[in-house]
Amino acid sequence: MSAARFADPSRILITGADGQIGRALTARLQQDPDFIAIPRTRAQLDITRRTQLEQQLADELPDYVVNCAGFNRVDPAEREPEQAYAINSDAVAQLAEVCAELSIPLLHLSSDYVFDGHYASGYSEDDEPAPLGIFGDSKWQGEEHVRRLQPRHIILRVSWIFSDSGSNFLLRTLEQARHETRILAVDDRRGCPTSADDVARVLVAILKQLANGADAWGTFHYCGAEITTRYGFSEAILAAARQYEALAVHELVPVSSKELPEAAERPASSVLKCKKLLNTFGIRQRPWRSELQRLIRQLYDAVESEQAKGRRVRAGDGDQVAQAE
Ligand SMILES: NC(=O)c1ccc[n+]([C@@H]2O[C@H](COP(=O)([O-])OP(=O)(O)OC[C@H]3O[C@@H](n4cnc5c(N)ncnc54)[C@H](OP(=O)(O)O)[C@@H]3O)[C@@H](O)[C@H]2O)c1
Incomplete structure (x- = not known):
């Protein structure tokens, strides 16, 4: 017997739709007959602009909003705290307020950086946040606004996001590995890498259950399975x-966080x-290692198909030249 389906597809408005998780979520929702995705990039909907927020949410009246927008640059946040708080805290407050006014449940993404990193065994949802820097503090304040202003919320804290787009550790490491013979990697910071697509899978699974009547609001944690270090x-x-490319790098050097000075302190x-x-x-x-394998294969498949396209275009050009001659 096939699984029960809801009568009408749920309409999901996604803010920050051009980011890593925003893109992955949009792609998954667009393939799922139970949903209609309403992706909004920053250019289409800036969550710091209240009038724009009110107008678009009132016009669209989605069944759910998923806030994938954020100021996620941890070191720049120390230099530009106004920006970090404006996007991660103040704008989230007004988003939660507008959602509550229109009775739209809000799913909001937050971060492992709300914790100070002293619990080596890991953090549960009941542990007390104690952010070490501006980024973590701005995310914590954003969470608190959501809890206060829109009781029908899901706050999903995630960690170490990687994907095939945007700025992330995977793409930076690949870039370095192609051009440098020696790479330094921190080995005293532990965490769980998580693919953006895996977070999208989790968000879709939550949305399905909410749409089917689940009354389970609150704060949740998600990350890929298996603890590792940056090294x-x-x-x-x-x-x-x-497996796909000969890399320039031949030495990966483990270093401590102290040896790689960064503007912001990070949780151990x-x-x-x-x-x-x-x-x-x-x-x-899901194990992050299998997500990583899948993503790397996808990245190299994409490069290969681009190269094949290039060869076909060049061959085509040649034909034209030959004909013209
Ligand atoms: N990346 C991680 O490792 C990580 C870890 C833990 C939690 N998270 C959380 O997960 C969520 C999504 O992360 P991500 O990695 O997908 O982030 P991302 O790739 O940096 O995407 C964030 C998106 O938000 C957009 N944005 C910024 N300010 C905005 C505004 N005022 N209005 C509308 N959109 C705005 C950005 O646009 P521009 O590019 O134009 O600025 C970008 O497209 C965030 O809440 C983040 O804090 C991420």
Whole structure:
């Protein structure tokens, strides 16, 4: 027997739709007959602009809003705190307020950086946040606004996001590995890499259950399965990429956080415990290693098909030249 389907597809408005998670979520929703995706990039909907927010949400009246917008640059946040708080906190407050006024549940993404990283075994949803820097503090304040202003919310804290677009550790490591013979990687910071597509899978699973009547609001954690360090993640990235390409790098050097000075202090442990999500929604963690393999294969397939297209175009040009001659 096929699974029960809801009568009408749910309409999901996605803010920050051009970011890593925004893109992955849009792609998944667009393939799912249970949903209609309403993606909004920053250029289409700037969440810091209240009038624009009010008008678009009132016009669209989506069934749910998923806020994938954010100021996510951890070091720049220390230099531009006004920007970080404006987007991650103040704008989230007005988004939550507008959603509440229009009775639209809000799904909001937050971060492992709300914690100080002292619990090596990991953090559950009940642990007390104690952000170390501006980025983490701005995300924590954003969460608090959501809790206060729109009780029908899901706050999903995620960690170490990687994807095939935007700025992320995977793409930066690949870029370095192609041009540098020696790469330094921090080995005293532990966490769980998580693919943006895997987060999108989790959001879709939550949305389906909410649309089917689940009354389970609150804060949840999600990350890929298996704890590693930045060094361990780099090792895995290089091993996966070497299946497809000879890289320039021949030395991966483990270093401590102190040896790689950064503007913002980062939590030593970013590990998120994900039991509540499993117990509430039955959603299991996926191993980040298989997500990484899949993504790397996809990246190289894309390069190969671009090269093949280039060869066809060049061959086509040649034909034209030959004909003209
Ligand atoms: N990346 C991570 O490792 C990580 C870890 C934990 C939690 N998260 C959280 O997950 C969420 C999504 O992360 P992500 O990695 O997908 O981020 P991302 O790739 O940086 O995407 C964020 C998107 O938000 C847009 N944006 C910025 N300011 C905006 C505004 N005022 N109005 C509308 N859109 C705006 C950005 O546009 P521009 O590019 O034009 O600025 C970008 O397209 C964020 O809440 C983030 O804090 C991310």
